[in-house]
Amino acid sequence: MKKFLYVVAAAGLTASLSSCLNDDEHYVDFKNVGAIAEIPSSAFYGIEDARSYLQVAAATDSFDVNIASPNMPSQNTDVTVAIDPAALTAYNTQNGTNYQILPASLYKLLTPTVTVRAGTRLAPVAFQLNTTTLKFTDNYAVPFVLKSATNGVTVSSNYGTKIIAIKLRNNYEGTYQATGQFVHPTAGTRAINRSKTLNSIDANTSQTEYADLGGSGFLMWLRVNADNTVTIIPRGSTPTTVQTGTNSYNPATRTFTLSYQYAGAGGNRVITETIRRVN
Structure with missing residues (x-):
């Protein structure tokens, strides 16, 4: 019985499609x-x-x-x-x-x-x-x-x-690959390995994702100074940030080396990452 119903349904569908395709009112000859x-x-x-x-x-x-x-x-x-x-x-x-x-x-x-x-x-x-x-x-x-x-x-x-x-656009705008780590005081350490885009703000400043927290509205401006040191400026929902260790830009390899942290419940979240241009 089921097989018979399938055959009837298929036949009806075929007839319907055939009728639509030959409907002069709606037919378009491309x-x-x-x-x-x-x-x-x-x-x-x-x-x-x-x-x-x-x-x-x-x-x-x-x-x-x-x-x-x-x-x-x-x-x-x-x-x-x-x-x-x-x-x-x-x-x-x-x-x-x-x-x-x-x-x-x-x-x-x-x-x-x-x-x-x-x-x-x-x-x-x-x-x-x-x-x-x-x-x-x-x-x-x-x-x-x-x-x-x-x-x-x-x-x-x-x-x-x-x-x-x-x-x-400035000389830093483009697509980068970020690698590094995010050390959380209670949740431990997680790896950072993700693509990032830098967009121009002015001749020396670009905006990108903060650590791996872009989905939470965390952004940062990276300002390249005359001596190729980098100033990190929190943007969006990003909390007050303290720069630690090396924060610099290498124009030969088009790479940012960053080290920074911010405070939170249980202690500081410490981020180190290398952001290398890929295009």
């Missing part, structure tokens, strides 16, 4: 959809592309334009790109942000027209930035907009805008 020029990581969902740069006179960067189509493009397509302040105004209004457009003297669109070659889908849009006069507290962005495309390709109305937020 073979007849035209080609669309788009920016894969567009600003449509209210997400800007935050990128960080060192203070340099000419930082060259890029993003991709994509030709979306049922079949691989069989001919070259030229796509025109522009920087449009109105797009940034609209983005700010829609998302509650307050980005200012980067002054025109500080950016250059190197490829206002890009060619997506036949047999491919992507082409890079290149631009150049001058970040020498920027400050770490600036809130600049550059709004890129697809304007037109050749050979009957339609520019996407939803995915044709890209907002790139321009932030400064």
Whole structure:
């Protein structure tokens, strides 16, 4: 009896799916959809592309334009790109942000027209930035907009805008591997072996996780002094911290060596860790 019911259910499901697939009202023949020029990581969902740069006179960067189509493009397509302040105004209004457009003297669109070659889908849009006069507290962005495309390709109305937020980064920003130990006065010693990210605060200061307690809101700023000693500044929920032993930065190996502690019930929690850059 159960076997019979399974057969009936499967048959019904097959009929239902067949009916849906052939329902003219809801059927979409994707073979007849035209080609669309788009920016894969567009600003449509209210997400800007935050990128960080060192203070340099000419930082060259890029993003991709994509030709979306049922079949691989069989001919070259030229796509025109522009920087449009109105797009940034609209983005700010829609998302509650307050980005200012980067002054025109500080950016250059190197490829206002890009060619997506036949047999491919992507082409890079290149631009150049001058970040020498920027400050770490600036809130600049550059709004890129697809304007037109050749050979009957339609520019996407939803995915044709890209907002790139321009932030400064210092020489210490990046991904690191932390190793060491956390000595608890009553719970004993546990190993620290985890990936950490350092984010820029200013030219000499970066923020990262405190010991292995980032999940508890414990953060710290690491300030590299002129003699490569390091000052630890508690942030977030981190309690008062006392530096002990060696706290320094080695620029040759891009490694922080830290020794610090904080007080708690039962005694001090003592942390020693080495944070080495991996990218």
